[in-house]
Amino acid sequence: MNRPFEATLEERARRGDPEAMLALGQTLLAHSRHGERAETEGLQWLEEASRLGHPMAQLALGDFHSQRILGVESLSQAAAAYRLAAQADVPAALDRLGDLSLLGWGCPQDPARALALYEKTAGLGYPVGFGHLAFCLDHGIGIAPDPCQARLARLWQAALAYPRGYFSAAFDLMHNPPQDRAAARALATQAAALGYPLAGDLFERCGRDLTPKEQEAAHVLADSLARHRAGFEAAVGALEARQAPELGRSGFLNAMAREHWERMIRHPSLALDPLLSLAPLSDAQRTLPRSARPPAPAVDRSLAPHVREYPNFLDLETLAHVMELVWHELGPASRKVADTLSGETDAFNGEVAMLRLPQADVVVHWIAARIAAALDVPPERIEPFSVLRYRTGHRYAEHVDYFNAARLAEYARSGDPGGQRVGTFLIYLRAPEAGGETHYPETGLRIRGRPGLAVWHSNVGADGGPDPRTRHEGRPIEQGEKWLLRTAIRARPLYGAGAGADSR
Numbered sequence: 001m002n003r004p005f006e007a008t009l010e011e012r013a014r015r016g017d018p019e020a021m022l023a024l025g026q027t028l029l030a031h032s033r034h035g036e037r038a039e040t041e042g043l044q045w046l047e048e049a050s051r052l053g054h055p056m057a058q059l060a061l062g063d064f065h066s067q068r069i070l071g072v073e074s075l076s077q078a079a080a081a082y083r084l085a086a087q088a089d090v091p092a093a094l095d096r097l098g099d100l101s102l103l104g105w106g107c108p109q110d111p112a113r114a115l116a117l118y119e120k121t122a123g124l125g126y127p128v129g130f131g132h133l134a135f136c137l138d139h140g141i142g143i144a145p146d147p148c149q150a151r152l153a154r155l156w157q158a159a160l161a162y163p164r165g166y167f168s169a170a171f172d173l174m175h176n177p178p179q180d181r182a183a184a185r186a187l188a189t190q191a192a193a194l195g196y197p198l199a200g201d202l203f204e205r206c207g208r209d210l211t212p213k214e215q216e217a218a219h220v221l222a223d224s225l226a227r228h229r230a231g232f233e234a235a236v237g238a239l240e241a242r243q244a245p246e247l248g249r250s251g252f253l254n255a256m257a258r259e260h261w262e263r264m265i266r267h268p269s270l271a272l273d274p275l276l277s278l279a280p281l282s283d284a285q286r287t288l289p290r291s292a293r294p295p296a297p298a299v300d301r302s303l304a305p306h307v308r309e310y311p312n313f314l315d316l317e318t319l320a321h322v323m324e325l326v327w328h329e330l331g332p333a334s335r336k337v338a339d340t341l342s343g344e345t346d347a348f349n350g351e352v353a354m355l356r357l358p359q360a361d362v363v364v365h366w367i368a369a370r371i372a373a374a375l376d377v378p379p380e381r382i383e384p385f386s387v388l389r390y391r392t393g394h395r396y397a398e399h400v401d402y403f404n405a406a407r408l409a410e411y412a413r414s415g416d417p418g419g420q421r422v423g424t425f426l427i428y429l430r431a432p433e434a435g436g437e438t439h440y441p442e443t444g445l446r447i448r449g450r451p452g453l454a455v456w457h458s459n460v461g462a463d464g465g466p467d468p469r470t471r472h473e474g475r476p477i478e479q480g481e482k483w484l485l486r487t488a489i490r491a492r493p494l495y496g497a498g499a500g501a502d503s504r
Contacts, residue, residue: 075106125253418490435478
């Protein structure tokens with residue numbers, strides 16, 4: 001930490017500058033661990049800036065509390081802070097308040113309200129909001145499924161020059177009727193140019209078996225999309241440079257995006273019609289569990305230890321979205337893993353990112369609901385996700401995932417009510433070209449991953465006690481990269497009204 005910088009901030013903060021209070025609070029929190037004095041001081045500065053009405057401090061305060069999901073009180077505090085920031089139309093606060101409403105964490109469960117909040121962020125020109133609307137419309141979350149409106153929401157996200165919009169619209173046009181392979185190829189070109197995860201894979205899929213006429217159409221359309229993006233981004237940049245007040249006005253960015261889009265792009269599959277008002281169509285009964293359709297039948301690979309596969313658990317669009325969420329959060333395990341008792345910093349030499357509530361979104365929560373449906377367990381027993389990235393030479397040495405007595409005792413002391421990790425759930429986001437198998441030495445089983453494959457293994461025996469036969473390893477990567485989305489299932493709920501209750 002830069003001490004002179006911190007001292008200057010503190011001097012300004014003590015003079016009553018909310019901006020300095022926010023910066024000082026965030027600086028202290030970024031360099032402290034739970035329970036340390038610096039954390040307490042950082043939180044106090046955020047609370048003071050929030051009291052003075054600083055909306056970004058209110059957002060930061062919500063993020064602080066939402067990461068401590070083990071306490072019902074923390075979730076209520078997070079919801080209260082997000083509500084304050086939402087009153088100032090801070091899109092991220094509206095979005096996260098929507099997530100809490102979707103889950104019923106810190107506020108009543110109300111998928112219809114979540115949908116309304118996502119819709120409001122979209123109206124503010126927040127491209128993430130259009131992505132959430134598209135996902136809800138696709139899967140019937142808070143509203144009856146509507147693939148046509150879902151496609152339109154994706155196009156609006158692309159019109160705002162957001163990488164996910166190009167990728168998702170391309171995927172939709174490739175896989176859902178009416179299909180348009182030339183338009184899909186053009187959109188995938190933009191996603192790949194912007195470095196969106198797995199866009200190269202989608203680009204190749206879109207290019208298969210195109211006729212010469214389709215290839216030419218794709219080339220022309222890709223050029224139009226590139227010119228739209230450049231023009232729109234330049235226009236927004238000019239407005240931001242002079243801090244134009246209209247940027248915060250609802251509907252302004254969307255109108256500007258549509259004007260640029262329609263000037264550059266005239267293609268029937270990419271017509272940017274207005275999105276219907278969704279609030280009158282919302283349905284509070286369409287919860288996440290209802291939307292998480294059962295995946296393909298499971299395949300047992302081993303019974304002792306019990307290892308099970310779920311083929312095609314997630315599609316390419318969802319895999320890419322998760323990778324994009326953590327792309328800038330990944331770091332060496334030695335820096336990212338705070339749990340010194342886990343042994344991960346010694347066993348794993350790759351990169352890790354956490355997907356706690358501020359980083360997670362409706363897609364991540366839907367994945368948790370799908371896992372819960374597959375395993376027939378309450379979602380509250382599923383740990384927050386993490387992502388592991390292995391590059392060439394990276395490995396995860398032999399280990400077990402269950403807690404030993406020392407970790408169980410330490411977690412109980414810290415207020416964790418979940419008890420033992422009774423199972424582990426892994427989803428391959430990306431598979432390497434060679435190496436990287438998940439190996440169970442007890443049986444000799446080696447699972448060679450493929451994108452979308454999910455693997456579950458039990459960590460305990462029939463008596464509920466730790467099962468050392470579940471020892472496993474991630475073999476060294478020989479070529480390419482391996483990305484895993486990882487979680488564990490606890491014996492008891494971790495959060496919500498039932499936290500700590502035995503749910504067996």
